[in-house]
Amino acid sequence: MSDAATPGATSASERTKPYAWLVLFMLAFIYIFNFLDRQLMSVLIQPIKADLGFTDEQMGYMTGFWFALFYTGFGVIVGFLADRTSRRNILFAGAFLWSIFTALCGFAKDYPTMLVSRIGVGVGEAAGAPPSYSIISDYFPPHRRAQALALFSLGVPFGQAAGVAFGAKIDGIWGWETAFISIGIAGAVAAVLMLLIVREPKRGAMDHSATVTREQAEATAAEKSGFFETFWEFINRPALLWAALGCGFSAFVGYVALTWNAAFMQRTMALSSDDTALWYASMLLVSMGLGTWVSGALTDFLAKRSKVWYALVPGIAMGLSAPFWYFFVMAPNWQTALVILSAPTFLTIMYLAPALALIQNSVKPSQRTMAGAILLMVLNMIGLGGGPTLAGAMSSNITLAGIVERLGISATEAGALAKMTAAQLKEQPAEIAAAVSAASNHGLQTALLWITPFYAVAVFFILLEAFAIHREVKAGGPVRDGGARLGIVLLAMGVAGFTAMYLMKPLGVWFADWMGATQIVLLALATGFGLLLCFKALGRRNAAATA
Structure with a gap:
């Protein structure tokens, strides 16, 4: 990797045709529906809980862990196929699928049906971003990709x-059911429109320079890279590994906010549906929109001086966000909360564009879709799978303890009260309904406060990314470590995960529930893979020392 500007930048700029901007607009339009359908569930948590009696833990698992598990799993499959077949067609199939399953959410009357529908949305959305990243990279030259x-x-x-x-x-x-159905149908129409407008570009068409001809760039792009080859590039190269983990923990706090903020303000600060639709939506649009645009433009400008800014921009932004998050959670009313929340919302989104540009510029054209899929796999398993799930589980546990303390009843009785719908709670004595409401408010607020330290975790990994990029700049090319650093991270995550589960409740209790058992199996696999990477790296080091 070099700090020098990309050769031939002016020539490449002249080849950015108006149709490329039309393609970018159309892909962004589809991406809007991708996140519209995802955010829809988050803003409807309160009315769904009121009608169907779901707990925060159930909502956390549904919007977080299970959604992310299928989203990331199918994302890798999509990346593999998109590097070999039509990316546009895969994007169309995914957009149409997630839109249909969004509509089906409107017909759900119980938790299993809603869960399966959301998993279907996750499977479809897996085909959204990675093909789009790759298509954009073949319509825009390297110096304009960020x-x-x-x-x-x-x-x-x-x-x-x-x-x-x-x-x-x-x-x-009209009710939350109509929201799912109408928006799902609109997304399906948008998918058909994209299919009619966007053309599949030649791979590597914009990667030529003063030293690489267009024919050579396209020939390189035509090479087929396997999943394991691309995945090993992330494992073996600290700059990409730390970028992915930095994104993951940045997304961790980001997805907690996007999943629970509306429910938190509606539940504890009496934020109405109309005020949510006007003020909260406006804040998201302005703050996230400005943060996304500023991060891309600022990174493009600063990265011409040093590639380290691909990490420093999001690192500084995440560091500044933490105190604002704390004061948001402690705000006395929703008006004050929204004003404070605009700052971390603006800052926390700044991790995405620099990471995407770094990854797309650091791998071969034939690996771009798969590299994007792997980045999203890490980002979403840690961020989407961990953040909302942990916050929901903590909220339910603290709520349960609060009901027991306030009413002096058993945990079983408290659990039954926590799962009641709004209509059922109204039939209870006023002191019982008030105790359940107060415990629920306190549970979610406390859970969100415990998210604050994860900002420091995100900054830690982003700083490691900055040091790794600096090493590559000094070395004049990629620096690899044989996967040793990932091994250490996986071991640490495994130990931390098992410790957190044990502190919440005995491990034997987790095995009694299929969701808990799945988490334990995944933690065990991560720990085992970490041990394997550490032993292999140690073996290579010993072999090199005795050679």
Whole structure:
């Protein structure tokens, strides 16, 4: 990797045709629906809980762990196929699928049906971002990719804001079921429109330079890279590994906010559906939109001086976010909370565009879709799978303890009260309903406060990314470590995960529930893989020392 500007940048710029911008707009339009459908569930948590009696833990698992598990798993499959077949067609199939399953959420009357519908949304959305990243990289030259990817990433704030605005408004008029059905149908129509407008580009068409001809770039792009080859590049190269983990923990706090903020303000600060649709949606649009655009433009500008800014921009932003998050959770009313929340919302989104640009510029053209899928796999398993799930589980446990303490009843009786719908709670004595409401409010607030330290974790990994990029700049090319660092990280995550589960409840209790058993198996696999990487790296080091 070099600090020098990309050769031939002016020539490449002249080849960025108007149609490329039309493609970018259309892909961003589809991306809006990707996040609109995802945010829709988050803004409807309160009315769904009131009607169907789901707990925060159930909502956390559904919007977090299970969604992320299928989203990331199918994302890798999509990346493999998209590096070999039509990326546009795969994007169409995914967009149509997630839209249909979004509509099916509107017909769910119990938890299993809703869970399966959301998993279907996750499977479809897996085909959204990775093919789009690769298509954009073949329409825009390297020195413009951060800006192009940042503009594409505006689909995130526009989608989040649209999900909040339309979801809350439609729910207030016709109910949450109609919100899912109507938005799902609109997404299916948008998918067909994209299929008619976007053409599949030649791979590597924009990667030529003063030293690499267009023919050579396209020939390199035509090479087929396997999944394991691309995955090993992440494992073996600290700059990419730390970028992925930095994104993951940045997304951890980001997805907690996007999943639970609306429910938190509605539950504890009496934020109405109309105010949610107007003020919360407007804040998301402005803050996330500006943060996404500023991060791309600022990184493009600063990275011309040093590639280290691919890490320093999001690192500084995440460090500044933490105190604002704390004061948001402790705010006395929703008006004050929204003003404070605008700052971390603006800052925390800044991790995405620099990471996308770094990854897309650091791998071969034939690996871009798969590299994007792997980045999203790490980002979403840690961020989407961990953040909302942990916050929901903590909220339910603290709520349960609060009901027991306030009413002096058993945990079994408290659990039954916590699962009651709004209509059922109204039939209870006033002191019981008030105790359950107060415990629920305190549970979610406390859970969100415990998210604050994860900002420091995100900054830690982003700083490691900065040091790794600096090493590559000094070395004049990629620096690899044989996977040793990932091994250490997986071991640490395994130990931390098992410790957290044990502190919440005995491990034997987790095995009694299929969701808990799945988490234990995944932690065990991560720990075992970490041990394997550490032993292999140690063996290579010993062999080198005795050679």
